[in-house]
Amino acid sequence: MxxxxxxxxxxxxxDSEPLHHKAYHNMFNDVNINVSDSLYESFTGQTTLTICKRLCEEFNIDKTPEMLVALKRKHFKYLFDNDNDFQxxxxxxxxxxxxxxxxxxxxxxxxxxxxxxxxxxxxxxxxxxxxxxxxxxxxxxxxxxxxxxxxxxxxxxxxxxxxxxxxxxxxxxxxxxxxxxxxxxxxxxxxxxxxxxxxxxxxxxxxxxxxxxxxxxxxxxxxx
CATH class of the missing domain: 3.40.50.1000 (HAD superfamily/HAD-like)
Known part of the structure; x- marks a missing residue:
């Protein structure tokens, strides 16, 4: 039973994916990387830190995964607080x-x-x-x-x-x-x-x- x-x-x-999508892509712009749609879709269900570790390895980024996490969360918080359509x-x-x-x-x-x-x-x-x-x-x-x-x-x-x-x-x-x-x-x-x-x-x-x-x-x- x-x-x-x-x-x-x-x-x-x-459905916070639109907010996450914007936050991630703002972070991608911050660190000047181009993430394909297929790579982004493969992240679904994974933690932000896991994703940022993959990004650092994939693009040889000169920042720590933790720094990328902080950037993404900053963008997400702003979007969360300012998007009234989020339900x-x-x-x-x-x-x-x-x-x-x-x-x-x-x-x-x-x-x-x-x-x-x-x-x-x-x-x-x-x-x-x-x-x-x-x-x-x-x-x-x-x-x-x-x-x-x-x-x-x-x-x-x-x-x-x-x-x-x-x-x-x-x-x-x-x-x-x-x-x-x-x-x-x-x-x-x-x-x-x-x-x-x-x-x-x-x-x-x-x-x-x-x-x-x-x-x-x-x-x-x-x-x-």
């Missing part, structure tokens, strides 16, 4: 409330930094629904490594077989697979060039996984 849901944040709870993804608040009201334990498992997680959770008053929030930047390995979902399942207090992950990225789905946790792939209008073939179920609307529907899906498709 399903008892806990492990949510990714970017692309699942909020929750359609239907996700209703889904979160549905799960919470039916007794499921909710855990956030995001590659975002904790300051960004807190900023978003405070803005949209989400802390009341979640038992714990995990940031990939606080862990040893980044998605597609399974560490974040293993830790998130532990934080829920339930065995992995009673948990599921909701993810929108190739790296996130790979991480859930590697953690051996049932995974819903959320293929939305905000998702671009991600591979959902390894998700246990793919959806495009949160109405497909309301509490009673997901319990039925989970019990039929993920018996261990």
């Amino acid at each position: 399903l008892k806990a849901v492990l949510f990714d944040m970017d692309g699942v709870i909020v 929750l993804i359609d239907g996700v608040l209703k889904l979160i409330q549905d799960y919470y009201n039916n007794g499921l334990t909710l855990i956030l498992a995001s590659s975002a930094s904790m300051p960004n997680i807190d900023r978003i959770f405070d803005r949209f008053n989400l802390n009341q629904y979640f038992k714990a929030k995990l940031s990939g930047t606080d862990l040893k390995a980044s998605k597609p490594h399974p560490e974040i979902f293993v830790k998130a399942a532990e934080a829920s207090g339930y065995d992995k077989k009673h948990c599921l992950v909701i993810e929108d990225s190739t790296n996130g789905i790979k991480a859930a697979n590697a953690a051996n946790i049932f995974c819903i792939g959320f293929d939305s209008l905000h998702s671009k060039n991600q591979d959902y073939s390894n998700a246990d179920k793919v959806i495009s609307d949160f109405n497909e996984i309301t509490y009673h529907k997901i319990q039925n899906i989970f019990s039929k498709n993920f018996i261990k």
